[in-house]
Amino acid sequence: MARLKDAKLLGIIGSILLIIPFWITNYWIYIIGLILVLVALKFISDEIRKPFIFKKALRGVIMGLIGLVLARLSFFPVIVDNTGGTSNFNISVFFFFIALITTGAAMLILGMWFFKRSLDELGEAVKISYFKMAGLFYFIGAILVITIIGWIASILFFIVGGIFLIVSFFSLPEQFQQIPTIPPQPI
Numbered sequence: 001m002a003r004l005k006d007a008k009l010l011g012i013i014g015s016i017l018l019i020i021p022f023w024i025t026n027y028w029i030y031i032i033g034l035i036l037v038l039v040a041l042k043f044i045s046d047e048i049r050k051p052f053i054f055k056k057a058l059r060g061v062i063m064g065l066i067g068l069v070l071a072r073l074s075f076f077p078v079i080v081d082n083t084g085g086t087s088n089f090n091i092s093v094f095f096f097f098i099a100l101i102t103t104g105a106a107m108l109i110l111g112m113w114f115f116k117r118s119l120d121e122l123g124e125a126v127k128i129s130y131f132k133m134a135g136l137f138y139f140i141g142a143i144l145v146i147t148i149i150g151w152i153a154s155i156l157f158f159i160v161g162g163i164f165l166i167v168s169f170f171s172l173p174e175q176f177q178q179i180p181t182i183p184p185q186p187i
Contacts, residue, residue: 003043004175011040011169019162034061040169041118048125048176056118063111064142071104071145105146112142123168126176130168137161 014036017029038058045053074097119135122128141157144150 004047004172007040007043007047008169008172008174010036010043011172012166014038014040015162015165015169018165019159031065034065037165041122044122044126044172050121050125053118053122053125056114056121060111060114060116060118063107063114065111067104067107067109067111069104070100070107074100074104108145109139109142112139115139119165126172128168128171130164130171134161134164134168137164 014033017033017036020029020033038054038061041057042054045051116135116139119131119138123131123135137157138161141154141161144154144157
């Protein structure tokens, strides 16, 4: 039962690291927060004997990180080609830029969908609806990334999702009561 207490503590610390804006710190703080939340989800899913909760969360986080990396790389040609000279518009670079952004956004949305499903199932299993709200805010934030104005709104949605994740980890009990299953008696 100590694993659940550890999961609660790791989840709280990881969630706090997730809401620290990445422009104040570096990306490593955010990645450490993700790892801590994933370890907490692993401990909880082992404790309640539902390993698919962790598997969906891990798949979602990996896909989301790949999507963010692709979206970040899409701005690389703009930075590299900023020579200050005459601008030669290259249509292939433009389409490559659009393809990277589209693929990155799709991977982020799909990853947050898996993460949302994981948190939904965890919320159902432990009877804490804050996990569902956190997943919903993360998913809506991922959808809003598509638009330019949505970048600001998506950051706010990710922060609110992180706050709900903190509250949900605080709401976890110290130990779960395992209800013994009694086989039905023949009549």
